Amino acid sequence: MNAPYRPTLTRAGRPATYSVEALNERGEALATPIAGEHPLTLYVDKREVVTLMTLGQAPECLAIGYLRNQRLVDSIDAIAAVQVDWETDSVAVTTRKGVKGLGAKMKKRTVTTGCGQGTVFGDLMEEIDAVRLRDDVRLTEETLYSLLDAVRRHETIYKAAGAVHGCALATNAPGASEILSFVEDVGRHNAVDAIAGQMWLEGIDGSDKIFYTTGRLTSEMVIKATQMRIPFLVSRSGLTKMGHEIATRVGITMIGRAVNRHYLLFTGKHRFVKTTMPTALA
């Protein structure tokens, strides 16, 4: 892969956890780690777009991924600079040629899953219907298990403080899936957007990758995975009716309730290869 174009970036991640005192049921005062949460107002060419509440782990990637997933910017090349300033809780994105129709794009918003980021649902579905996910890639049960092992071993803010969702982008290396990126945030939408931003920054092609989320497989998660051209979507949690409907429609391979040696394969079964003795791996 050629070294991809990179805009000018700050590296302004915030501490992931903070400590506060709490009294437990035994009356003991405990120093308790809690997840960070910071407002971050996104400006594009000096125009205010949105304020996100974020853990602040990867604010530059979040800003880029938000613009990508909201279809406000067409490619990473259009972005000249991304500058986070926590003094003002802001991230300033400078584009090279401006964003056509930014106002119109920002106007109509859908709150997806009661948790929207202003995506225009109808337009999104049209776009989604145009996506063809790769059908020449397969995920074996053994590789799935290796991913779940990798996720379990991964050090997380969730283990320390809870109150965050995690998303991972992983390789589909046979029997040895490798986590390329693991982002946690107070909103899982931020986590998936940050990964989308990092994929742009690193020039990562999603078409053979696995997307893992600790969160629920709602319409929005399926849509965003599809937008990123990722054929494999895996979650520790359950799914919703609309998530299932859209997954069926786009033919993504969607696996829920994936923990240890358990999983439920819901859609896109043709890409999944069941190995003979899962118990032997247990």
Add this chain to the structure above:
Amino acid sequence: MNAPYRPTLTRAGRPATYSVEALNERGEALATPIAGEHPLTLYVDKREVVTLMTLGQAPECLAIGYLRNQRLVDSIDAIAAVQVDWETDSVAVTTRKGVKGLGAKMKKRTVTTGCGQGTVFGDLMEEIDAVRLRDDVRLTEETLYSLLDAVRRHETIYKAAGAVHGCALATNAPGASEILSFVEDVGRHNAVDAIAGQMWLEGIDGSDKIFYTTGRLTSEMVIKATQMRIPFLVSRSGLTKMGHEIATRVGITMIGRAVNRHYLLFTGKHRFVKTTMPTALA
């Protein structure tokens, strides 16, 4: 309490769960219950406001609570009718006298916790600072435990299908907290909004109640509980830094990690009464 004013309402709840087939790790095809998720476009006096993705359990309450928590409507009396039509996935709210400055109110949006519903955060904080939560009410540990028992006994969609968040409004009856309302939705913001809507419909005063959520105690949850004048906020989950900061600022009694006979009391300790022998209750 006088019988409160009620607008004309449909009663158009959707089925909470649907069944789909999934293959488990043993290769067995299982009929698996999944949570419903439906787009619901909210119109106020024929003007489109937002599209929410919802379980659809209490769409009328959701619409009313959304308008309440977004400060688009000042009181239930302003609402003449709330009519849900699933043929068009829409809910039409008719006001008696229209909504002043609806466009302006809809213009600026904050995505709180990466999951916003277009709340204007700055304005919200001003409003929050003006709220004085009651200081003459107390929550005993025994009552907290009775609430957690009630929540555990409550039949939930989560138990059947997962992928939903639950919120409950409960009484602070000594040692015998009673659940007045329990709403689940694919987004916890919808669940809390639906409860806010029901409180308006039933004329329920929140100033001595307990608000329980399965979700995380983020800034948005603390803000909404405060808006509803509820002094006690209890969650099974953890909290975020900003949730903690706002809870400290408004002096709400906030309890996290509350499961069975365990809890962490974070803020508003003056309203909490520790009973002598929690183990005796275990």
